[in-house]
Amino acid sequence: xxxxxxxxxxxxxxxxxxxxxxxxxxxxxxxxxxxxxxxxxxxxxxxxxxxxxxxxxxxxxxxxxxxxxxxxxxxxxxxxxxxxxxxxxxxxxxxxxxxxxxxxxxx
Amino acid sequence: xxxxxxxxxxxxxxxxxxxxxxxxxxxxxxxxxxxxxxxxxxxxxxxxxxxxxxxxxxxxxxxxxxxxxxxxxxxxxxxxxxxxxxxxxxxxxxxxxxxxxxxxxxxxxxxxxxxxxxxxxxxx
Numbered sequence: 001x002x003x004x005x006x007x008x009x010x011x012x013x014x015x016x017x018x019x020x021x022x023x024x025x026x027x028x029x030x031x032x033x034x035x036x037x038x039x040x041x042x043x044x045x046x047x048x049x050x051x052x053x054x055x056x057x058x059x060x061x062x063x064x065x066x067x068x069x070x071x072x073x074x075x076x077x078x079x080x081x082x083x084x085x086x087x088x089x090x091x092x093x094x095x096x097x098x099x100x101x102x103x104x105x106x107x
Numbered sequence: 108x109x110x111x112x113x114x115x116x117x118x119x120x121x122x123x124x125x126x127x128x129x130x131x132x133x134x135x136x137x138x139x140x141x142x143x144x145x146x147x148x149x150x151x152x153x154x155x156x157x158x159x160x161x162x163x164x165x166x167x168x169x170x171x172x173x174x175x176x177x178x179x180x181x182x183x184x185x186x187x188x189x190x191x192x193x194x195x196x197x198x199x200x201x202x203x204x205x206x207x208x209x210x211x212x213x214x215x216x217x218x219x220x221x222x223x224x225x226x227x228x229x230x231x
Contacts, residue, residue: 042223043224089218098152099151
């Protein structure tokens with residue numbers, strides 16, 4: 001199985017800050033990497049697909065980059081509604097696997 | 108707007124079978140891939156498997172011996188059966204629509220739409 005490792009596991013940031021979350025795959029996965037946002041008690045929501053493509057309806061302050069084994073989700077100008085947990089997911093091979101999550105909290 | 112809704116028992120006894128149904132509206136169940144994903148309380152996400160519009164399935168190897176996913180096209184539903192459950196199967200179970208094939212003919216296996224999730228507890 002491909003292991004997905006996210007860092008940090010949690011972070012504190014202020015409204016308006018720029019935040020970056022890293023996701024590393026245990027082997028190369030091209031750009032078969034996707035990002036989700038999950039708020040407490042809710043289902044995950046797709047933010048970014050194929051490493052850098054913004055899902056329709058998602059604010060442009062969210063962006064994704066990377067290829068191979070190292071990927072980054074960046075949130076520019078953090079908004080109050082962005083405080084949540086973020087997960088990466090690879091679809092290069094079965095089983096589809098997720099990172100452990102990064103919780104973004106208010107500073 | 109695709110909407111998915113999970114339903115099924117919230118409590119299952121150890122060694123029994125967990126059975127859930129996902130009702131789909133706003134999309135043809137015969138046109139897409141459909142998946143189940145679970146999340147133990149306070150933990151991360153685990154992919155269980157998916158079924159295609161042709162009825163072919165793909166399961167996580169760690170669950171393959173106990174899981175089956177099927178589609179009922181007449182009811183616009185798809186279902187999950189997980190046999191011989193233990194406490195380790197306690198989780199919120201989500202159904203989701205898989206992106207499917209893109210314009211270049213590449214199968215994109217990420218999750219576009221999700222149900223709200225249903226908590227299943229395994230306990231006697």
